[in-house]
Amino acid sequence: SQQGEEDPQALSIQEGENATMNCSYKTSINNLQWYRQNSGRGLVHLILIRSNEREKHSGRLRVTLDTSKKSSSLLITASRAADTASYFCATEELRGSTLGRLYFGRGTQLTVWP
Amino acid sequence: EAQVTQNPRYLITVTGKKLTVTCSQNMNHEYMSWYRQDPGLGLRQIYYSMNVEVTDKGDVPEGYKVSRKEKRNFPLILESPSPNQTSLYFCASSLRGQLWFGPGTRLTVT
Numbered sequence: 001s002q003q004g005e006e007d008p009q010a011l012s013i014q015e016g017e018n019a020t021m022n023c024s025y026k027t028s029i030n031n032l033q034w035y036r037q038n039s040g041r042g043l044v045h046l047i048l049i050r051s052n053e054r055e056k057h058s059g060r061l062r063v064t065l066d067t068s069k070k071s072s073s074l075l076i077t078a079s080r081a082a083d084t085a086s087y088f089c090a091t092e093e094l095r096g097s098t099l100g101r102l103y104f105g106r107g108t109q110l111t112v113w114p
Numbered sequence: 115e116a117q118v119t120q121n122p123r124y125l126i127t128v129t130g131k132k133l134t135v136t137c138s139q140n141m142n143h144e145y146m147s148w149y150r151q152d153p154g155l156g157l158r159q160i161y162y163s164m165n166v167e168v169t170d171k172g173d174v175p176e177g178y179k180v181s182r183k184e185k186r187n188f189p190l191i192l193e194s195p196s197p198n199q200t201s202l203y204f205c206a207s208s209l210r211g212q213l214w215f216g217p218g219t220r221l222t223v224t
Contacts, residue, residue, distance in 0.1 A: 003156070031211060042118075042204055042215035043157075088157070092211055101172070102213060104149075106156035 004032075004089045004105035012111045019076040021108040023089030024069075030092040032065055033102065034074050037086045046074075046087075051094070079112045086110070116141045118216035120205050126222045127195060135190045135219050137205030145208035146188040147172070148180065150201040151218075157204070163188055195223045 004025040013019055023032070031050045035043040049056045049065045049072065056063045062075040076083055086109050090102040118139045127133055139146065147162040149172075159172030163182040177199055179191040188207075192199060200223050205216040 033212065035213075040202070040218065040220075042217045043206075043213070044215070045212045048212055090213075101147075101159065101162060102211075103159075104157040106154065 003103045004091050006087070006089055006105045006108040008108060009106070010109045010111070012113065013079060014113050015079060015081055017079055017112075019079050019083070019110055019112070021074045021087050021089075021110070023072045023074070023105060025072075025089075025091045025103075026070065028094040029067075030094045032063075032072050033090045033092070034061075034063060034072075035088045035090060035104075037088065037107070039085075043088065076110075079110075081112050081114045084110060084112050116214070118205055118207055118214050120203075120216040120219050122219060123217060124220050126224065128224055129196055130194050133192050133195060133221075135192075135203060135205075135221070137188045137190065137216060138186050139188075139205075139207040139214070140186065141207060141209065141214065142185065143207035143209050143214070144185065146182065147206050147208070147213070148178070148188070148190050149204045149206065150174065151204060152201050160190070160203075195221075197223050199223050 004023045007022045033048045034046045037043045047058050060077045065072045086107040088107045090104045121136045144165045148160040149157045151157050158174045161180040163169045203219045206213040
């Protein structure tokens with residue numbers, strides 16, 4: 001299975017601190033994406049990084065991708081209580097027959113305390 | 115407003131009673147998909163559709179059917195629901211690989 005695996009499963013920090021979540025995967029990918037889910041709600045796309053990119057920024061989010069190690073990290077800087085959510089990585093396999101299919105990990109539950 | 119809608123949002127039903135969960139998107143996306151989310155298992159894909167009249171199985175298709183007669187709609191059909199299909203279901207559509215998710219349907223089969 002291509003399913004990504006997030007690490008840690010749960011992370012608890014204080015407001016203002018940085019939060020780092022990691023994702024590892026097994027096969028070659030076309031791109032890797034990060035999504036956020038508030039409890040019981042639909043997932044929301046945060047950022048997409050292509051296999052030929054190494055780093056990407058969006059506001060307080062920074063994503064890195066190391067294809068040689070088959071891993072990615074999501075950094076949220078200066079976290080806020082409103083960042084409390086589950087974060088999922090999703091990988092799109094580098095195979096034409098499965099183009100467009102994303103494989104999701106089990107997620108990291110982030111709790112930010114005021 | 116660009117969105118994916120699902121109905122119903124909550125459903126409690128009994129084993130064997132056929133049900134349909136509707137999904138509609140207003141973004142003219144060609145790709146649509148259904149996922150189920152279970153504790154400890156993450157999101158697993160049930161079925162997906164690359165375009166009208168083109169559907170294919172995902173990772174957990176057993177017990178489900180789909181159809182794609184129009185670009186905007188992608189209903190999920192459970193012909194004979196069983197308790198192991200109790201789950202949180204999400205419909206999603208895609209543009210350039212990025213998924214837009216619906217709000218979810220929480221299904222309980224007793």
